[in-house]
Amino acid sequence: MSTCGMCGDPSTAGGARLCELDLCQNCYHGDPHQRLVSRGFSISAERFTTRPNDDNGTLQHHLVMTGLLGRNFGVKATFRREGLGTRITKLFRKEIQVGDPFFDQLVYIDGKSEPQLARLVESPEIQSVILEFFSVPATVTLDGPFLRAEQIEESAPPELPLWRAMAIGLHYFERQV
Numbered sequence: 001m002s003t004c005g006m007c008g009d010p011s012t013a014g015g016a017r018l019c020e021l022d023l024c025q026n027c028y029h030g031d032p033h034q035r036l037v038s039r040g041f042s043i044s045a046e047r048f049t050t051r052p053n054d055d056n057g058t059l060q061h062h063l064v065m066t067g068l069l070g071r072n073f074g075v076k077a078t079f080r081r082e083g084l085g086t087r088i089t090k091l092f093r094k095e096i097q098v099g100d101p102f103f104d105q106l107v108y109i110d111g112k113s114e115p116q117l118a119r120l121v122e123s124p125e126i127q128s129v130i131l132e133f134f135s136v137p138a139t140v141t142l143d144g145p146f147l148r149a150e151q152i153e154e155s156a157p158p159e160l161p162l163w164r165a166m167a168i169g170l171h172y173f174e175r176q177v
């Protein structure tokens, strides 16, 4: 039996593998945030609704989580999945070759081309967690020491999938060089 990749618990019985991490039952089914607090991370969650005035008035439920990293990459970039409805600048993508065709086709990066950002998106760990955010589905932004994710649904989304992605996101971003 392996050790939890998030909190270090000796048993991963009842947990699951996510983003190449074996997670214990508590980190997968419980509250991964709780397990990260002891490591000095913090995540806050906020909910609000908006009513777009350009359509038939369907309420949009937003779930926004903000995590504080123990370091500042000095980078501001938003990772969006194609088809989430936002027009974004594609210029940046031409300047960075991630090299993984699947990742390149799915991910649009809105941010200034900087060597530090290029290094981050070349990391298989970062690619893996960005895709995990997309499966929630959520858009994720790295802004200095903050990792922020936003999920928008027509009914109030459950919190656990985004907690999990945020926890893994902090875990992986924190240890990038």
Ligand SMILES: [Zn+2]
Pocket (backbone or CB within 6 Å): 004, 005, 006, 007, 008, 009, 023, 024, 025, 026, 027, 028, 035
């Ligand atoms: Zn754990």
